[in-house]
Amino acid sequence: xxxxxxxxxxxxxxxxTTIDGSSYTAAAQAAVGTCATVCLGGTxxxxxxxxxxxxxxxxxxxxTRVYCGVTTPALLAKKAHVGVMQSYDERAMxxxxxxxxxxxxxxxxxxxxxxxxxPTITLPDLEALTVSEETRAGADAINAERARRGxxxxxxxxxxxxxxxxxxxxxxxxxxxxxxxxAGGMKxxxxxxxxxxxxx
Numbered sequence: 001x002x003x004x005x006x007x008x009x010x011x012x013x014x015x016x017t018t019i020d021g022s023s024y025t026a027a028a029q030a031a032v033g034t035c036a037t038v039c040l041g042g043t044x045x046x047x048x049x050x051x052x053x054x055x056x057x058x059x060x061x062x063x064t065r066v067y068c069g070v071t072t073p074a075l076l077a078k079k080a081h082v083g084v085m086q087s088y089d090e091r092a093m094x095x096x097x098x099x100x101x102x103x104x105x106x107x108x109x110x111x112x113x114x115x116x117x118x119p120t121i122t123l124p125d126l127e128a129l130t131v132s133e134e135t136r137a138g139a140d141a142i143n144a145e146r147a148r149r150g151x152x153x154x155x156x157x158x159x160x161x162x163x164x165x166x167x168x169x170x171x172x173x174x175x176x177x178x179x180x181x182x183a184g185g186m187k188x189x190x191x192x193x194x195x196x197x198x199x200x
Contacts, residue, residue: 033063035128035155041069041111041118045085046178047094050132054159055095058130059102061157067126068095069111069118085179088112120154121145129154 040058044051058066070092079085086094092110099108111119120129120142131139136158143153 032060035061036064037067037123037126038062038065038128038130039067039069039118039120039123039126039154040130041071041113041120043071043079043085044091044095046182047091047098048178051095052098054130054132055098056102057157057159059099059106059108061128061130062103062106065107065109066099067109067111067119067123068099069113069120070095072112072114074114079179117142117145121149121151124149124151126151126154128157130157130159133158133160 038058038061040054042051042054055068058068070088072088092112096108096110099106113119116138120126129139129142136156139154139156139158143156146153
């Protein structure tokens with residue numbers, strides 16, 4: 001279910017519009033191009049359908065620029081199956097390609113991040129933040145820190161998680177799941193729609 005986007009009036013809790021990751025909802029359509037600058041962040045390892053929905057929502061919401069934080073290796077040492085994780089450059093390039101397809105008229109800036117905030121607390125004029133449902137708490141922490149610095153709060157879109165089709169035992173599609181398949185010797189991971197920005 002989706003609710004109408006509200007302009008945040010206080011740093012916590014943040015008003016959140018939930019966008020259904022499985023369909024192009026009315027709330028998502030109404031939000032197209034309504035914010036000048038939108039930010040999001042993540043590991044974006046083995047770019048999959050969940051990443052693509054998140055990046056697409058951010059790209060459509062913005063009408064000027066998307067700032068996308070991509071985590072550096074320093075933050076990833078304790079991740080499961082880190083040995084099959086893509087390099088920072090590979091992950092950043094996949095994000096760049098996807099955003100260039102979503103809306104060519106919107107600029108994209110990829111930012112290396114080594115904490116949970118990235119550019120969200122260094123850009124006072126940033127307007128909006130796109131997150132997944134499981135990182136809503138992080139969105140509130142970001143707005144609390146922005147308030148502490150005297151910055152305006154960010155409007156927030158939370159995107160519902162994507163569940164792999166035909167895999168009832170898996171409650172979400174994730175890079176960790178994909179790496180576990182690769183580390184286990186699975187050669188064909190095409191069912192995850194990996195890396196190709198035109199495949200969801």
